[in-house]
Amino acid sequence: MTGAALEVLDLAKRYAGRAVVDCLSFSVRPGTVFALLGPNGAGKTTTVEICEGFRSADAGEVHVLGLPPRDRSLRSRVGVMPQSGGAYPGLRAREMLRLVASFAAHPLPPDELLDRLGLGEVADTAYRRLSGGQQQRLSLALAVVGRPELVFLDEPTAGLDPQARRATWELVEALRSDGVTVVLTTHLLDEAERLADDVVILDAGRVVAAGTVAELTASGAAGQLRFLAPAGLDLGALLADLPAGCSATESPAGHYLVEGAVDPRLLATVATWCADRGVLARDLRVQTRTLEDVFLELTGPEPRA
Amino acid sequence: MTAWPPGALAPQPGAAPLPRMLRAQTRAELTLVLRNGEQVLLSLVIPLGLLVLLVTVPFVDVDGQERADFFVPGVLALAVMSTAFTGQAIGVGFERQYGVLKRLGATPLPRAVLLAAKTLAVLAVEVLQVMLICLTGLLLGWNPSGSAAAVVALVLLGTVAFSGLGLLLGGTLRGLTTLAAANLVWFVLLVLGGILFPLAAFGAAEPALSLLPSAALSSGLREVLTAGELPLQPLATLAVWAVGSLAAASRLFRWE
Ligand SMILES: Nc1ncnc2c1ncn2[C@@H]1O[C@H](COP(=O)(O)OP(=O)(O)OP(=O)(O)O)[C@@H](O)[C@H]1O
Numbered sequence: 112m113t114g115a116a117l118e119v120l121d122l123a124k125r126y127a128g129r130a131v132v133d134c135l136s137f138s139v140r141p142g143t144v145f146a147l148l149g150p151n152g153a154g155k156t157t158t159v160e161i162c163e164g165f166r167s168a169d170a171g172e173v174h175v176l177g178l179p180p181r182d183r184s185l186r187s188r189v190g191v192m193p194q195s196g197g198a199y200p201g202l203r204a205r206e207m208l209r210l211v212a213s214f215a216a217h218p219l220p221p222d223e224l225l226d227r228l229g230l231g232e233v234a235d236t237a238y239r240r241l242s243g244g245q246q247q248r249l250s251l252a253l254a255v256v257g258r259p260e261l262v263f264l265d266e267p268t269a270g271l272d273p274q275a276r277r278a279t280w281e282l283v284e285a286l287r288s289d290g291v292t293v294v295l296t297t298h299l300l301d302e303a304e305r306l307a308d309d310v311v312i313l314d315a316g317r318v319v320a321a322g323t324v325a326e327l328t329a330s331g332a333a334g335q336l337r338f339l340a341p342a343g344l345d346l347g348a349l350l351a352d353l354p355a356g357c358s359a360t361e362s363p364a365g366h367y368l369v370e371g372a373v374d375p376r377l378l379a380t381v382a383t384w385c386a387d388r389g390v391l392a393r394d395l396r397v398q399t400r401t402l403e404d405v406f407l408e409l410t411g412p413e414p415r416a
Numbered sequence: 417m418t419a420w421p422p423g424a425l426a427p428q429p430g431a432a433p434l435p436r437m438l439r440a441q442t443r444a445e446l447t448l449v450l451r452n453g454e455q456v457l458l459s460l461v462i463p464l465g466l467l468v469l470l471v472t473v474p475f476v477d478v479d480g481q482e483r484a485d486f487f488v489p490g491v492l493a494l495a496v497m498s499t500a501f502t503g504q505a506i507g508v509g510f511e512r513q514y515g516v517l518k519r520l521g522a523t524p525l526p527r528a529v530l531l532a533a534k535t536l537a538v539l540a541v542e543v544l545q546v547m548l549i550c551l552t553g554l555l556l557g558w559n560p561s562g563s564a565a566a567v568v569a570l571v572l573l574g575t576v577a578f579s580g581l582g583l584l585l586g587g588t589l590r591g592l593t594t595l596a597a598a599n600l601v602w603f604v605l606l607v608l609g610g611i612l613f614p615l616a617a618f619g620a621a622e623p624a625l626s627l628l629p630s631a632a633l634s635s636g637l638r639e640v641l642t643a644g645e646l647p648l649q650p651l652a653t654l655a656v657w658a659v660g661s662l663a664a665a666s667r668l669f670r671w672e
């Protein structure tokens with residue numbers, strides 16, 4: 112396959128005159144996992160639903176597998192997990208999954224899918240009696256049962272316990288290794304960090320950062336090295352040993368912080384410097400930026416509307 | 417559970433053949449109807465109970481006709497109205513609210529097949545209703561006459577008209593509002609539709625009321641089944657309702 116699995120160009124959507132998505136552009140490489148990350152109300156669901164053909168854009172272009180989002184042929188090629196709902200309350204989990212499986216030419220075996228997602232024991236329970244997390248997993252199963260080329264998962268792990276979350280992650284990773292493109296939304300940073308090849312961070316409908324997880328966590332402020340040692344060490348001498356661009360501070364007394372490009376050499380330099388002075392550095396910790404730091408830096412610490 | 421074997425999830429998209437989709441969706445729709453207590457009550461228990469009550473307890477005057485001959489056609493009309501109108505409206509209203517229609521919209525199931533499945537499920541329930549009502553009627557002394565083809569035509573046209581109205585209601589209002597509105601309209605059509613008592617009881621309002629779909633269906637069925645006449649005016653009235661309601665529904669229906 113050539114070209115992007117999903118291409119979004121200058122997308123804009125307004126509700127009551129307010130821009131909810133604005134000038135949004137990104138593209139998703141085939142066979143990769145792409146995460147739209149952002150706080151509540153950032154415009155993730157709006158964007159995804161435009162790509163799914165459920166809502167129309169006010170401006171911009173969207174190409175899904177090279178086609179307009181509402182092209183009928185996409186229905187069998189694209190799997191969709193909406194943020195909530197989407198099943199007959201009165202049908203049992205197995206019945207609902209079999210129903211959707213029967214619309215596909217080569218569906219995954221429904222019972223196996225239920226077992227793998229930990230739903231084997233509630234397969235004969237009506238959807239409305241499933242717990243929130245079980246409903247969520249059934250919804251995921253419904254999205255993938257038709258063996259699509261591209262799946263949209265809107266907050267696939269919201270409300271899941273750790274085991275269920277792991278099962279979901281494993282499914283996403285297995286989809287990627289089998290060549291399926293996955294577009295997911297999340298506000299869980301560790302989830303994006305673990306799963307996604309590429310990330311776009313949205314805030315108030317605009318891209319505030321985009322790139323691979325490695326790029327996002329490497330850019331901007333670099334790493335930090337912290338250690339505890341006797342108070343009053345001569346930091347000027349330490350700085351002389353460190354590469355240019357590093358800083359060293361002590362605050363409070365006995366708590367040292369070195370900021371700069373933390374690599375093995377820097378770590379060795381600090382350790383040697385302490386050893387030369389007969390000082391035992393305790394609790395030496397390296398902190399690199401996590402996606403969470405990037406996220407909070409870019410979107411601010413205040414909760415969103 | 418062991419890991420996913422490599423290749424197990426490899427894309428293999430494609431839509432199933434239409435007959436398979438239609439069969440699966442129809443089965444699901446029927447399962448839902450028969451599993452839903454209120455729906456069974458509305459479609460089977462109420463019409464049958466009403467029939468037995470109206471025929472055996474003489475608290476409604478039917479102008480000297482045989483009681484079963486007057487009430488069986490009316491209850492048949494009620495049964496069609498309950499299933500095609502109230503059942504569809506409430507079902508579709510909640511399916512929209514629960515995001516089911518949206519989810520189905522993201523599968524290869526074409527809308528036409530979805531609507532066909534809903535129609536087939538309605539017709540299957542109606543066959544059951546008609547059999548049970550006719551059987552009960554015969555036991556109560558009902559003496560039908562007339563053309564079976566005319567009856568089938570009336571029931572089919574009535575089904576289309578009431579389905580159109582049901583889809584219009586369920587496709588535009590929210591779930592609980594639909595529930596309230598559908599039950600209210602059902603009650604009004606029941607009382608003013610010549611089902612419980614002859615329209616003549618309403619005096620000067622009779623010509624206007626005879627244009628209601630429930631009145632057209634019940635009086636049409638009565639004309640065929642008792643007098644053996646071809647019910648042209650009721651058929652025409654139902655045809656207008658069918659065209660009008662489907663046109664409005666297809667314009668105003670919202671899938672979400
Ligand atoms: N149909 C609508 N009418 C009016 N405003 C809407 C509509 N849909 C979404 N919005 C607004 O658009 C903004 C973005 O909503 P959206 O659902 O896309 O956010 P999100 O990023 O998915 O949030 P969450 O993480 O809470 O799911 C919100 O401020 C929301 O209130």
Ligand SMILES: [Mg+2]
Pocket residue numbers: 155156157194265
């Ligand atoms: Mg959302």
